[in-house]
Every structure is written in C-alpha cells, then in structure tokens.
Amino acid sequence: MEKIVFYEDRDFQGKSYDCKGDSADLQSFIHRCNSVKVEAGWWVLYECNNYMGYQYVIGPGEYNDYRRWMGFNDCVRSCRIIKNAKAPYxxxxxxxxxxxxxxxxxxxxxxxxxxxxxxxxxxxxxxxxxxxxxxxxxxxxxxxxxxxxxxxxxxxxxxxxxxxxxxxxxxxxx
The missing domain is CATH 2.60.20.10 (Crystallins)
Incomplete structure (x- = not known):
C-alpha cells in the first residue's frame, strides 16, 4: 500500500503527517515540508493546492531536505499517487x-x-x-x-x- 510521510523540518524532525492517498490540500496537516519519507509507491508533490504549481516526482526512499527531490522551497501543498508505473513503456x-x-x-x-x-x-x-x-x-x-x-x-x-x-x-x- 502506498504511503508517504511529510515532515515540517529537515532530517525528519518536527510535526509529521502520514499520507496514504491523494490529497488536494496538505496545509491543514502541515504548514511547510522540509523532508519526506516515501515508504511505498511513486508520488507527485505539488507546490500549490489542488495539484497546481511546480511538480516534484519522487519514489521510494528518504529525502532529508527539500533539495533532495529538487524542490525550489519548502512548499508542498498537495500530492497524489502515480498510477501506471509498470512496463511496458x-x-x-x-x-x-x-x-x-x-x-x-x-x-x-x-x-x-x-x-x-x-x-x-x-x-x-x-x-x-x-x-x-x-x-x-x-x-x-x-x-x-x-x-x-x-x-x-x-x-x-x-x-x-x-x-x-x-x-x-x-x-x-x-
């Protein structure tokens, strides 16, 4: 089952939020995002609510700083699971x-x-x-x-x- 954990501070510190599906508005759970753990699945993170703004595609792993996923800042306001990541391509x-x-x-x-x-x-x-x-x-x-x-x-x-x-x-x- 897909799961991603957002942390407000770097190095997986501060307030966190466990997410298991698409979310159009993460701001009610976290105010900023400086680190992420992707426990399962591929995800696209968006800088703005409702799947808008810069997109960041990340897969399983630990990202202790927003620059690890090529983020421009600590704004992650929505996310969704990527489907259809199986062969053929x-x-x-x-x-x-x-x-x-x-x-x-x-x-x-x-x-x-x-x-x-x-x-x-x-x-x-x-x-x-x-x-x-x-x-x-x-x-x-x-x-x-x-x-x-x-x-x-x-x-x-x-x-x-x-x-x-x-x-x-x-x-x-x-």
Missing part, C-alpha cells in the same frame, strides 16, 4: 501541436533529448504506455512534469509554460 513526441510534424518514439530514458531529437522543444505527445517525467534541462534537472497515459495536444496540457524539454525519464515501480 512507450512515448511518442511531436515537434508541433496536435500531433503534427516530425515524431519520435521512445521506450527508454533520455539523458539529453538532443541525442535523438534535433530540437529541445516538444509541442505535443502521446503517452502510449507507462508514466514519464519531462525535465526542463538535460541530465534530469530543472522543472519536472508528470505525464501519464494519454494524449497531450499542447505543452500547456502537461503544465508547462514553454515546450522546452531537456531530458525524459520513465517512472519504474520497484
């Missing part, structure tokens, strides 16, 4: 909105999208199998965007302000 990228233009199919992580894609922009995509994370920069750095099975006609549909994608990672359930 297949993703199709398009260089134009609405699945137009050149496309590229992926079945594995890409540390730098420019290895196989001449541009750093992805305008639309189809997640055919599995769940994926788009990172703003190469080497799995920068803003993160969770993409679960489905169609994304425009980069704004996965929450991005710009179509810049530097690297892509599969979410693999252990």
């Amino acid at each position: 297949k993703l199709r990228l398009f260089d134009r909105p609405n699945f137009d233009g050149q496309s590229l199919e992926l079945t594995e992580d890409m540390k730098s999208i420019q290895e196989k894609w001449l541009r750093r922009e992805v305008q639309s995509c189809k997640v055919l199998e599995g769940s994926w994370i788009f990172f703003e920069h190469p080497n799995f750095c920068g803003r993160q965007y969770l993409l679960e099975k489905g169609e994304y006609r425009h980069h704004s549909e996965w929450g991005a302000l710009k179509p810049t994608v530097g690297s892509i990672k599969i979410i693999i359930e252990l």
Whole structure:
C-alpha cells in the first residue's frame, strides 16, 4: 500500500503527517515540508493546492531536505499517487501541436533529448504506455512534469509554460 510521510523540518524532525492517498490540500496537516519519507509507491508533490504549481516526482526512499527531490522551497501543498508505473513503456513526441510534424518514439530514458531529437522543444505527445517525467534541462534537472497515459495536444496540457524539454525519464515501480 502506498504511503508517504511529510515532515515540517529537515532530517525528519518536527510535526509529521502520514499520507496514504491523494490529497488536494496538505496545509491543514502541515504548514511547510522540509523532508519526506516515501515508504511505498511513486508520488507527485505539488507546490500549490489542488495539484497546481511546480511538480516534484519522487519514489521510494528518504529525502532529508527539500533539495533532495529538487524542490525550489519548502512548499508542498498537495500530492497524489502515480498510477501506471509498470512496463511496458512507450512515448511518442511531436515537434508541433496536435500531433503534427516530425515524431519520435521512445521506450527508454533520455539523458539529453538532443541525442535523438534535433530540437529541445516538444509541442505535443502521446503517452502510449507507462508514466514519464519531462525535465526542463538535460541530465534530469530543472522543472519536472508528470505525464501519464494519454494524449497531450499542447505543452500547456502537461503544465508547462514553454515546450522546452531537456531530458525524459520513465517512472519504474520497484
């Protein structure tokens, strides 16, 4: 069963909250989040209530400081469980909105999208199998965007302000 524990202070100190499912508003349980233990499952943490703002995708493990999950600050206001993190994995990228233009199919992580894609922009995509994370920069750095099975006609549909994608990672359930 999925479970994540949020702590207000670094190194798993201070007030804590055990969460076992999606939560649109964590603020009534904790006021800030400086460390997290993921006991089971993959989760996406959001900077704002109602699954809005910056996204941080984390899997099983201990994160003693918000920078360990590439957080920009100690704001975690909502979270949800990531489903569909099992094989097979297949993703199709398009260089134009609405699945137009050149496309590229992926079945594995890409540390730098420019290895196989001449541009750093992805305008639309189809997640055919599995769940994926788009990172703003190469080497799995920068803003993160969770993409679960489905169609994304425009980069704004996965929450991005710009179509810049530097690297892509599969979410693999252990």
